[in-house]
């Protein structure tokens with residue numbers, strides 16, 4: 590097969606991230622981002638890496654994900670990398686919710702589309718955007734395989750003891766209420782990269798992965814297989830996130846409805862969009878929170894402390910789930926960049942063999958690196974995630990064999 594390029598689309602609720610890769614050597618030909626889709630201040634940033642050209646930016650209202658992808662296709666075409674290229678082998682789509690049955694990357698057909706659509710109620714921020722990306726890409730290149738790579742796939746190995754909520758089994762099964770987990774492509778990629786950093790095979794190590802981006806989740810990976818993860822039926826459960834509350838007593842919802850007079854939709858928006866760091870201190874960007882803490886802002890400090898407290902609880906919980914831990918890996922925007930978060934998350938955990946070396950932790954770098962003292966019992970590592978590369982790799986492996 591001569592076509593060796595894969596376009597990867599990662600559609601978020603208000604953003605579209607994309608990369609075009611050549612799978613002969615996994616090199617990036619172009620990458621970019623459309624932000625604030627649906628707002629008046631939308632922005633497209635496109636880096637034509639293959640031509641070595643300057644990054645191009647444009648600000649103009651982009652109404653929805655359909656318009657966003659069409660604008661991206663135009664940018665790619667300017668560099669001779671348009672969707673009409675015969676060198677394009679497939680489009681790989683990040684699909685956030687794949688339910689229980691999609692355990693691997695899947696070529697999208699009508700039945701797959703219908704299933705992704707059926708799952709919208711449990712991924713209302715993500716699956717609609719993913720569907721638009723798929724439909725628009727299909728319209729632009731109907732002959733091309735469109736592949737879905739599911740955030741939930743890596744977590745389908747969780748045992749029932751971790752995947753089930755302790756609620757009435759009949760009701761739960763009737764409505765498919767169970768813990769699915771998300772960010773799986775990242776947890777899979779990072780747990781493998783962590784094993785490699787330790788000079789081991791994935792089957793030889795137990796790793797706790799902390800994916801701390803705007804959305805955040807932890808996972809316990811035993812010998813390469815996920816055995817627990819912090820997100821559940823939806824990406825709302827678990828850690829404190831940029832705008833999501835993470836764990837809260839479910840009775841908070843009844844209370845806000847009965848006593849606070851809020852509707853279910855209002856509570857949904859409150860917990861998903863107006864909680865977490867932004868709800869606690871008005872900022873969801875860890876850089877801004879750290880700047881405010883440095884200036885003595887107590888509200889920002891409390892938000893940080895709540896974020897860290899939750900993170901520590903999950904480290905302890907997954908330590909217990911795994912029994913033996915070889916490494917803890919920090920990844921995504923906060924995990925890769927915020928040294929203060931990493932230091933605070935493991936502080937006081939010496940009895941568990943966990944510590945960071947302040948010098949190593951402060952060093953900024955691009956690749957996977959250890960930040961624990963050389964004699965530490967458990968390795969603590971910073972392992973940059975690359976969801977786009979992982980999606981492209983899985984997509985290309987699938988179309989190479991089916992074409």
Ligand SMILES: Nc1ncnc2c1ncn2[C@@H]1O[C@H](COP(=O)(O)OP(=O)(O)O)[C@@H](O)[C@H]1O
Nearest residue numbers: 801802803804873874875876921922923926927
């Ligand atoms: N240099 C930095 N220091 C601290 N936090 C950072 C830094 N750069 C990015 N972040 C954090 O990373 C977040 C974005 O992470 P990312 O993994 O890109 O999220 P997402 O994929 O959910 O958009 C930002 O909201 C910010 O909190």
Ligand SMILES: CC(=O)OP(=O)(O)O
Nearest residue numbers: 771772802803804824
């Ligand atoms: C599932 C999820 O939370 O994704 P993101 O971090 O991209 O919002």
Ligand SMILES: [Mg+2]
Nearest residue numbers: 802803804921
């Ligand atoms: Mg992300």
